[in-house]
Amino acid sequence: MISVARARYVALVLLVFTVLFVSYWPSSMSEIWQAALCDLKEKTSSHNYESWFQNIKCRRREGRQFFLEVRDEFQKAWVEENYLDLIEDSLVTVTGASVEITLDAESTYASKAQHDDVGGAFQIDVEDEPVAARMARMPEEMGRVQMPAMSWDAPAAPEAFGDLADFDATQPAPKAFEERLVEAGLNPRHDFEEFVVGGSNQFVHAACSAVAENPGKSYNPLFIFGGVGLGKTHLLHAVGIEAMKANPQARVVTMSAEEFMNELITSLRQKKMNAFRTQFRNNCDVLLIDDIQFIAGKDSTQEEFFHTFNALYHSGKQIVVTSDKLPRDLPGIEERLRSRFSWGLCADIQPPEMETRIAILEKKAEADGIELSKEMAILLASSIRSNVRELEGTLIRLGAQASLLGQPMSMELARQMLDRMDIDQRNQVNTPRIIEVVAREYGISPVDIRGKRRTRAISKPRQYAMYLARKHTDDSYPRLGDEFGGKDHTTVLAAFKKIDELIEAKDPEMCSIIDRLENLLLG
Numbered sequence: 144m145i146s147v148a149r150a151r152y153v154a155l156v157l158l159v160f161t162v163l164f165v166s167y168w169p170s171s172m173s174e175i176w177q178a179a180l181c182d183l184k185e186k187t188s189s190h191n192y193e194s195w196f197q198n199i200k201c202r203r204r205e206g207r208q209f210f211l212e213v214r215d216e217f218q219k220a221w222v223e224e225n226y227l228d229l230i231e232d233s234l235v236t237v238t239g240a241s242v243e244i245t246l247d248a249e250s251t252y253a254s255k256a257q258h259d260d261v262g263g264a265f266q267i268d269v270e271d272e273p274v275a276a277r278m279a280r281m282p283e284e285m286g287r288v289q290m291p292a293m294s295w296d297a298p299a300a301p302e303a304f305g306d307l308a309d310f311d312a313t314q315p316a317p318k319a320f321e322e323r324l325v326e327a328g329l330n331p332r333h334d335f336e337e338f339v340v341g342g343s344n345q346f347v348h349a350a351c352s353a354v355a356e357n358p359g360k361s362y363n364p365l366f367i368f369g370g371v372g373l374g375k376t377h378l379l380h381a382v383g384i385e386a387m388k389a390n391p392q393a394r395v396v397t398m399s400a401e402e403f404m405n406e407l408i409t410s411l412r413q414k415k416m417n418a419f420r421t422q423f424r425n426n427c428d429v430l431l432i433d434d435i436q437f438i439a440g441k442d443s444t445q446e447e448f449f450h451t452f453n454a455l456y457h458s459g460k461q462i463v464v465t466s467d468k469l470p471r472d473l474p475g476i477e478e479r480l481r482s483r484f485s486w487g488l489c490a491d492i493q494p495p496e497m498e499t500r501i502a503i504l505e506k507k508a509e510a511d512g513i514e515l516s517k518e519m520a521i522l523l524a525s526s527i528r529s530n531v532r533e534l535e536g537t538l539i540r541l542g543a544q545a546s547l548l549g550q551p552m553s554m555e556l557a558r559q560m561l562d563r564m565d566i567d568q569r570n571q572v573n574t575p576r577i578i579e580v581v582a583r584e585y586g587i588s589p590v591d592i593r594g595k596r597r598t599r600a601i602s603k604p605r606q607y608a609m610y611l612a613r614k615h616t617d618d619s620y621p622r623l624g625d626e627f628g629g630k631d632h633t634t635v636l637a638a639f640k641k642i643d644e645l646i647e648a649k650d651p652e653m654c655s656i657i658d659r660l661e662n663l664l665l666g
């Protein structure tokens with residue numbers, strides 16, 4: 144028999160435990176939703192979180208059904224298409240039970256749809272707004288393109304340009320010109336003079352020069368493609384700089400495909416689509432878009448870009464695009480866009496050969512005031528072959544280290560740094576390396592893992608790589624989707640869950656596969 148005192152003690156412990164459990168476990172609808180939001184914040188990039196999740200409200204809960212409210216139809220469509228599984232996953236994590244989600248838009252305002260050929264992917268109904276109010280907003284809406292509204296072919300008389308009136312094309316005042324480059328999104332250091340030409344980039348360099356000399360009239364569009372850090376962005380900016388040097392009235396718009404998408408989203412949110420379209424379709428003579436592969440799988444952005452492309456192309460404006468692959472190898476890009484990218488000229492950029500690497504190092508060293516001997520340039524150029532950004536970074540780090548230690552840049556210092564880099568690289572666990580290790584182990588190529596083929600021999604290693612990437616990197620599911628060749632984040636989520644469940648259940652085959660791959664990866 145237990146004593147009364149002991150029974151009281153047990154009851155007290157139970158009571159304390161219940162109180163603690165009830166007060167810490169999220170129970171009210173809003174607590175559950177807040178906890179789910181925290182979980183979502185962890186799983187996605189901060190930009191994505193702010194754009195798509197932060198403003199979602201949980202309006203009602205009936206048992207396991209959650210009624211969520213988003214701002215408008217556009218957000219509803221986007222979240223439904225891209226993020227529903229992710230939200231469901233977070234709610235399951237928080238509640239520990241299965242859930243159902245119903246999404247509703249706060250307003251009945253329909254932002255997506257209706258388009259004509261060049262008219263636009265999104266028809267934003269700003270017509271209800273009084274005309275005077277819209278006109279008053281126009282200067283603010285014109286956004287980043289500050290250049291006067293001119294067509295490429297018919298420059299207006301200089302008087303029409305206000306403070307540009309005394310701008311002399313042959314002798315640009317350096318500061319004013321640089322400021323204008325920056326306004327146009329261009330990096331003044333990335334001009335043709337700074338670009339070292341060799342066998343690997345001769346063709347693309349010639350194509351870029353031709354386009355810059357005669358925008359809209361030689362190769363249109365110009366599609367530049369090639370591996371990481373090989374100078375695509377540099378050449379893209381060089382085209383813009385040269386075009387502005389040749390014609391001070393040229394309205395150049397430069398941005399990454401990601402920035403294009405973000406501006407589109409902001410314009411949709413703020414109901415400023417007219418200004419967005421004016422900026423890209425009417426106030427632009429040269430459109431330079433970097434890393435177009437980013438819009439893979441992003442249907443609404445592709446649609447808007449398609450209409451922007453048509454409008455510019457048909458009015459003879461120049462379009463230059465960079466990408467990591469040829470148009471036909473770009474996964475997740477609509478066929479009509481891929482075919483348009485191939486209308487003009489596709490020019491690839493290859494890793495530079497030894498002499499070009501040495502020349503690049505010498506040029507950068509001179510520009511940054513670093514004393515670089517020939518011997519050292521050869522050492523660096525023979526150690527780092529396939530990425531100019533890395534080559535440049537090593538030179539700068541070496542210069543910085545020598546100056547911090549108060550020593551000259553010796554061969555010994557350079558060798559030590561290269562050895563350390565080698566070790567760092569071998570230890571670095573990132574998604575590309577995981578893909579490489581898994582592909583090698585299964586005798587397939589990283590391209591197969593990033594590709595679409597679903598044979599067992601490819602899909603299984605692909606799932607292992609997705610699981611390892613989620614486990615060992617900080618990449619969010621959407622980011623991993625991009626890393627795996629533009630796949631939907633739900634594919635990665637499903638692969639992770641499937642393998643995780645098998646590991647949790649101590650499935651001997653899966654545990655041994657993952658152990659073996661982790662050994663290869665982590666040493």
Ligand SMILES: Nc1ncnc2c1ncn2[C@@H]1O[C@H](COP(=O)(O)OP(=O)(O)OP(=O)(O)O)[C@@H](O)[C@H]1O
Nearest residue numbers: 337338339370371372373374375376377503531532
């Ligand atoms: N031929 C070259 N001459 C001089 N500098 C170069 C050359 N090629 C590349 N660089 C320099 O290397 C760095 C990386 O180039 P850039 O950013 O243009 O590469 P990218 O191909 O656009 O890379 P990513 O695929 O990562 O976008 C830049 O600082 C650029 O100036």
